[in-house]
Amino acid sequence: MKVKTKKEKKKILLGAHMSSAGGVHKAVERAVSIGCTALQLFTKNNNQWFAKKLEDEVIENYRKNIGDADLSGVVSHDSYLINLCAANSDILKKSRASFQDELERCELLGIPYLNFHPGAHVGAGEEEGLKKIIESLDIIHDKTKNFKVLSVVEVTAGQGTTLGYKFEQINKIITGVQQKNRMAVCIDTCHIFAAGYDISTEKGYEKTFKEFEEIVGLEKLVAFHVNDSKKGLASKVDRHEHIGKGEIGLLGFKLLMNDERFDHIPKILETPKEEDMLDDVENMKILKKLIKK
Numbered sequence: 065m066k067v068k069t070k071k072e073k074k075k076i077l078l079g080a081h082m083s084s085a086g087g088v089h090k091a092v093e094r095a096v097s098i099g100c101t102a103l104q105l106f107t108k109n110n111n112q113w114f115a116k117k118l119e120d121e122v123i124e125n126y127r128k129n130i131g132d133a134d135l136s137g138v139v140s141h142d143s144y145l146i147n148l149c150a151a152n153s154d155i156l157k158k159s160r161a162s163f164q165d166e167l168e169r170c171e172l173l174g175i176p177y178l179n180f181h182p183g184a185h186v187g188a189g190e191e192e193g194l195k196k197i198i199e200s201l202d203i204i205h206d207k208t209k210n211f212k213v214l215s216v217v218e219v220t221a222g223q224g225t226t227l228g229y230k231f232e233q234i235n236k237i238i239t240g241v242q243q244k245n246r247m248a249v250c251i252d253t254c255h256i257f258a259a260g261y262d263i264s265t266e267k268g269y270e271k272t273f274k275e276f277e278e279i280v281g282l283e284k285l286v287a288f289h290v291n292d293s294k295k296g297l298a299s300k301v302d303r304h305e306h307i308g309k310g311e312i313g314l315l316g317f318k319l320l321m322n323d324e325r326f327d328h329i330p331k332i333l334e335t336p337k338e339e340d341m342l343d344d345v346e347n348m349k350i351l352k353k354l355i356k357k
Contacts, residue, residue: 077102077137078290078351080333080344087122088173092129098345102137102330104179104289107169110143113162118172126173137330139177139216139250139287142166149183149196149227156200159183164204170213177286179216179250182228182237193227198240205243216286218250221258221302229259229300231279238284249280252289252334253312253320254305260298263316273323288331290317290351306335307347318354 079100082091084107091105108115130138146163150156163180170178185193201215217237222229228237238247253263261275262268276282292310294303308314320326331351337343 075101075136075327076352076355077328077330078332078348079103079135079137079330080335080337080341080348081105081141083339087125088118089122089125089129092126092133092135094341095135096129096133098341099348100344101134102139102332103135104139104141104287104332104334106143107140107166107173107175108143110141111145112143113145113158114165118169123172130174137287137332138175139179139330139332140166140170140173140175142178142180144181146180147183147186148180148200149185149188149193151186151188156196160200160204163200164207167204167208167211167213167215171208171211175213177214177216177248177250179218179287181218181220181226182233184225185227186225190227190233193225194233194236194240197227197237201237201241201247202243205241205246211246214248214286215246216248216250218252218289219255219259220252221255222260222300223258223302229255231276235280238280247284248286249284250287250289251276251285252291253316254289254291254293254310255302257293257297257312257316258295258299258301258303260300262297263319264297264312265315266319269316269319273325282325285326285329288320288326288329289334290320290331290347291334292317304335306343307333307350314350314354317351321351321354322356 079102081104095103220228261272292305294305295301
């Protein structure tokens with residue numbers, strides 16, 4: 065029997081959102097080049113409703129690269145245009161069709177998670193907005209039966225009329241859809257802090273995840289977006305900052321990086337960066353240094 069080394073027992077699933085410029089397989093190459101063990105990417109232009117279908121060669125190149133890479137956690141992020149509770153009927157129709165397309169692209173590529181923001185009710189109210197999100201997901205899931213990719217709802221900062229900034233709202237969405245097994249959750253550290261969940265102190269951190277466990281359930285959590293926050297607690301302003309340079313500070317990330325409950329969950333940076341990705345390298349270095357030996 066092979067005896068596991070200490071390193072094997074605690075593999076750090078840490079990475080960043082990578083550009084897909086030049087093809088989705090290039091995102092994998094970029095992630096590998098800086099030592100990522102987790103990855104987030106767009107499978108199409110994030111500011112377009114639709115894109116041309118994935119060609120066989122593109123799919124093959126991606127699958128080959130991901131098969132050769134040591135990337136245990138891969139997440140796709142959907143288009144920023146999508147609003148599953150849009151008040152405008154044309155935008156709602158486009159949003160539903162676009163989200164379905166995103167799921168189909170993930171399924172073809174073998175990406176297990178599609179991260180999405182719930183949407184903004186734009187004045188219709190929380191109850192109506194949540195109802196429409198659930199309805200949208202039911203329609204889309206019905207059209208993508210037997211898909212393996214999960215729809216991963218991201219906890220938001222609550223900016224404007226955006227929904228999903230309370231764990232109770234996330235729970236309503238997950239328990240409201242017909243195919244509950246198709247749903248999962250991503251926690252963005254910047255977002256939950258801006259929404260009012262104080263993870264900057266040990267007491268606040270413990271309280272936050274106790275609430276999440278009781279309201280949503282830790283078994284639904286499949287990804288973290290690891291970002292510091294430029295704005296303060298409960299500001300409801302979504303502005304990402306480099307690790308340790310924002311309002312959350314290093315303690316909150318130290319608690320997260322040493323929380324054994326989340327060892328198996330990919331932690332993905334969405335912090336500001338240039339094409340050279342040196343900011344990602346530095347942020348990952350800081351997070352790794354916070355881990356107790």
